[in-house]
Amino acid sequence: MKTVRLGATAIEISEIGFGGIPIIPLPRDEAVSVVRHCLDLGITFFDTANMYTTSEEKLGIALKPDRGNVVIATKTAQRDARGAADHLELSLRQLQTDWIDVYQLHNVSNEDALKQVLAPGGAYEAVAKARDAGKIRFIGISSHSIPTAIAALKTGLFQTLQFPFNFIENDPVQELFPLATQNQVGIIGMKPLGGGLLERADLCFKFLQQHPYVVPIPGIRAEKEIDEIVELYRNPQPLSGADFKAIETIRSDVGEKFCHRCEYCMPCPQGVQISSVLMLRPAAKRLSCENVKGWLGAAMETVEKCIECGECEQKCPYNLPISDLLKENLALFHQYARL
Numbered sequence: 001m002k003t004v005r006l007g008a009t010a011i012e013i014s015e016i017g018f019g020g021i022p023i024i025p026l027p028r029d030e031a032v033s034v035v036r037h038c039l040d041l042g043i044t045f046f047d048t049a050n051m052y053t054t055s056e057e058k059l060g061i062a063l064k065p066d067r068g069n070v071v072i073a074t075k076t077a078q079r080d081a082r083g084a085a086d087h088l089e090l091s092l093r094q095l096q097t098d099w100i101d102v103y104q105l106h107n108v109s110n111e112d113a114l115k116q117v118l119a120p121g122g123a124y125e126a127v128a129k130a131r132d133a134g135k136i137r138f139i140g141i142s143s144h145s146i147p148t149a150i151a152a153l154k155t156g157l158f159q160t161l162q163f164p165f166n167f168i169e170n171d172p173v174q175e176l177f178p179l180a181t182q183n184q185v186g187i188i189g190m191k192p193l194g195g196g197l198l199e200r201a202d203l204c205f206k207f208l209q210q211h212p213y214v215v216p217i218p219g220i221r222a223e224k225e226i227d228e229i230v231e232l233y234r235n236p237q238p239l240s241g242a243d244f245k246a247i248e249t250i251r252s253d254v255g256e257k258f259c260h261r262c263e264y265c266m267p268c269p270q271g272v273q274i275s276s277v278l279m280l281r282p283a284a285k286r287l288s289c290e291n292v293k294g295w296l297g298a299a300m301e302t303v304e305k306c307i308e309c310g311e312c313e314q315k316c317p318y319n320l321p322i323s324d325l326l327k328e329n330l331a332l333f334h335q336y337a338r339l
Contacts, residue, residue, distance in 0.1 A: 001234075007160060017217040020059055021052055024054055031058040044071055047074070047162070047188065048075075049104075049106055050076050051106070060094055063095075063096075072097065073102035073162075074102075076088065077106040080116070099137060105117050111147075124139070127139050138160060140161065145317065159185060161187055164260065165189035166198060166208070167250075173211070187213055193218055197260070203239075206243060257320055263275050268306075280296055280329045293337060303327070306323060
């Protein structure tokens with residue numbers, strides 16, 4: 001597999017990486033097998049996070065025999081120095097390593113969060129000390145907000161940026177990514193498949209290959225998934241006229257206000273299954289009415305528990321009007337129930 005340099009860092013990585021969320025529910029041996037298979041295919045870049053429960057532990061087991069030949073990126077969502085330092089030590093233990101190649105401040109998606117991590121006693125302070133001590137090689141940031149990410153890059157403090165990028169979330173190419181490349185900041189593309197919303201892997205990765213300065217990190221939970229993606233890179237094909245039409249159709253179907261399935265809104269204190277409810281529209285496009293009712297019926301019943309407290313909307317990095325979307329999806333589900 002081809003390798004690329006991650007921004008101005010000295011790190012050479014595979015042109016596609018590995019996103020560590022989907023291995024969370026897998027049994028340990030199965031998860032390790034999937035990761036080892038990725039290594040065999042030439043994947044050398046592995047991204048995870050402290051908050052991804054068992055992901056770090058499973059990656060640590062799988063990657064330990066090849067630690068010197070792989071690049072590990074992880075994250076902390078802590079905003080203060082003490083919390084970030086504690087998270088780093090836990091990540092080092094779980095990943096079974098003496099150093100983290102890229103340590104990222106996680107989901108810094110609004111002005112207040114950026115101020116918190118950069119303030120005296122903030123998370124950046126602890127991360128910088130850890131870098132100076134040799135526990136971290138490079139410092140990155142992940143975000144879901146273009147204005148916040150631009151502000152972060154303008155500080156000159158970050159060597160990498162992780163940001164959502166796919167053919168329905170392509171706004172970063174207007175200003176954010178040019179700024180990153182101008183400043184030699186490595187770009188890591190999260191959600192290349194739209195958080196699972198986009199089923200046409202061929203379209204997704206043909207699109208991403210038009211932007212080779214972005215290293216996508218698809219979430220992988222099965223060997224066949226990475227086999228398909230790697231084959232698309234071994235035999236790259238340009239987007240055809242039919243592909244462009246298909247992309248426009250998908251963009252129209254998805255719309256602008258869609259759930260990205262990051263699940264930062266969860267858990268709901270009232271027990272509303274938010275992310276499942278908001279999957280109704282894409283599910284309805286590919287499943288029969290009976291299957292939709294069977295799959296999402298229980299989740300839809302939880303909508304009645306919503307008290308519109310707004311907690312989920314405060315957590316959502318995409319500023320979705322979740323309370324309104326829950327009502328809309330419930331009304332749509334009732335239409336299906338009558339069919």
